[in-house]
Amino acid sequence: MVVPFRLRQTALVIGAGPAGLTAAYEMQKLGLKLRPLVVEASSMVGGISRTEAHQGNRFDIGGHRFFTKVPEVETMWDEVLGDDFITVPRMSRIYYRGRYFSYPLKLLDALSNIGVYESFRILASYLKWQVFPHKAEETFEQWVMNRFGGRLYMHFFRTYTQKVWGIPPSRIQADWAAQRIRNLSLSKAVWNAIAGANDTASLIEQFRYPRLGPGMMWERTRDLVVERGGEVRLGAEVVRMNLDGDRVDSADVRQWGDDGKPGDEERIYPQEVVSTMALRDLIEAFDPPPPPEVREAAARLRYRDFMIVTLHLDHPDPFPDNWIYIHSPEVKVGRIQNFRAWSPEMVASPDTSSIGMEYFVNEGDEMWSMPDDRLRDLAAAELEKLGLAKAGTVIGHAVIRQRKAYPVYDEHYREALDIIQGWLGGLSNFQTVGRNGLHRYNNQDHSMLSAMLAVRNIAGESHDVWNVNVERSYHEDFEVRKTA
Missing domain, CATH: 3.50.50.60 (FAD/NAD(P)-binding domain)
Structure with a gap:
């Protein structure tokens, strides 16, 4: 009964x-x-x-580092998985204006990529906004410009933020920035670059990850x-x-x-x-x-949806990073994952690679509704345009559409x-x-x-x-x- x-x-x-x-x-x-x-x-x-799987490859929906300062959470992770965690070194970069910038920032790398003249303009803009800040900090744009200056905001915040959220940063509320990047400032970022320190949560050098x-x-x-x-x-x-x-x-x-x-x-x-x-x-x-x-x-609540096009390539990893942020507006992809850099057991063979091309979309828009084979062709073409791998090396693909991935502020x-x-x-x-x-x-x-x-x-x-x-x-x- x-x-x-x-x-x-x-x-x-x-x-x-x-x-x-x-x-x-x-x-x-x-x-x-x-x-x-x-x-x-x-x-x-x-x-x-x-974790999804396709053709022996496993892939993460967006990249999930296991890092916390909450003891109760750390304890549960250990209780559940224990030795099945591996320690992963962090390596990530930003692609912008045809160049790859180390992230976290490395001073000489940044200066050589952006140039001494533009670096001085960034510094001058920063000083200007320190003297004449926005009086109100209601939006993401105002919050960032008050801390980093207008020029650095234009280079490294505006394009990527709009790509992720699908709305101008002037419409995103400041409490999102305060929640996600509040520990980071220009002075702290420069000090990290000079001293090799990483004293903000978003810039940790290694993290745990289930194998x-x-x-x-x-x-x-x-x-x-x-x-x-x-x-x-x-x-x-x-x-x-x-x-x-x-x-x-x-x-x-x-x-x-x-x-x-x-x-x-x-x-x-x-x-x-x-x-x-x-x-x-x-x-x-x-x-x-x-x-x-x-x-x-x-x-009235809105959500941003997410799509990952995972490409299986016929050769080993085309880049060593865990992920690369794509700030350039010339391509639609927002972030690119290299799954072997998270864990070797995520990839089916040492002679192939598995690359996640991540797109921030809205359910029902053109990309969301695009057939999987067209998404494969688009992602492969963008991977080649970024100079990371030839489109012809793609031997398999999988597409995952994730509704309501991000609540919109x-x-x-x-x-x-x-x-x-x-x-x-x-x-x-x-x-x-x-x-x-x-x-x-x-x-x-x-x-x-x-x-x-x-x-x-x-x-x-x-x-x-x-x-x-x-x-x-x-x-x-x-x-x-x-x-x-």
Whole structure:
């Protein structure tokens, strides 16, 4: 006899990415009297941190370094993977105006590439903006120019930022810059270049990485959750969350078949819910629906989608970098990965290579809708245009389209998020975590931390998961504090 979920102490976890699986793992680790049931709409665990495979090659969806200053996260990584981590030296460059710049900055390399005259212009522009800064710092553009000057902004921030987000940097809000690059300044970058120091989180010289890619971490976590009595359902989509006052009384879950056809819906009665759903979708799933102003706010949230065209080449690695940032507007590619530089076990043969061409797109636009063979030809042509490899050396390819990869920090998002956060805060057995669950461009470790804190809230503590990675940087000592 199947025991109805109504009679179980069930915690429903929506999404099997880093945040969702961390929540399930943490529930079991803390010994909560709850059985985690993780439902994931796709066929794989790991979310954007999964590892895909094609023709014996494994590839990462965007490049995921395992580096953190959060002890709880480091501990979980060690508990789950242990010796399956390798230490990877960081090597990355920026391609701009037909030249490759070392990144982090190396002084002589930068001077020789950009020229002494232009370097003086950058310095003069920096000094000008120090004396006459923008009085307001509402946008990414204003924030960067106040710290780096207008000329360096033009060279190394404007083009790449617009390529990533698809909107002018003057429309991106300053809190994105404050979150992602707040520890970096021109004086610190120059000092790093002269002294060989790296005292900012974004410029670390080495990091850990699972030998079979980041998906290995989340596949192992799934297995541990199941071994300890939890359940992880793939191809399972939460289509409705039924409210009873301030509680989620039940959730309707649809199981999709291997043939892509929808199956029956099952109603689950959870005691607690932890969600990683994108907020725009989440708000529409509640029944009865939230107030009109909350639904309108959710509809204003925007996302940037992502696509990787992985090219398999008939020769070993065409460049030694882990990744290269492509700032030049002459090509559409935004970043290029060399997967063997992450782990040798990511590539099928020592005589071939696997190169990830990353494109930042919007679902439904021309590139998103382009057939895979045309995307292969485009990526191969751009690889050759950049002088990295001949298009004719491509012997295989794979295309992955990732919806809602990046929450957009446009001029509407903060007001909309405040409205949504206020309404969700009134639910007594519901928490939202993770990158899209908080509409915050968190790294993997901060998404995990938000899930850990949500579970500790269930255990009786009081933490504000919305402020993870807002008030604390990587290089501040983080300590979980009880506030109740």
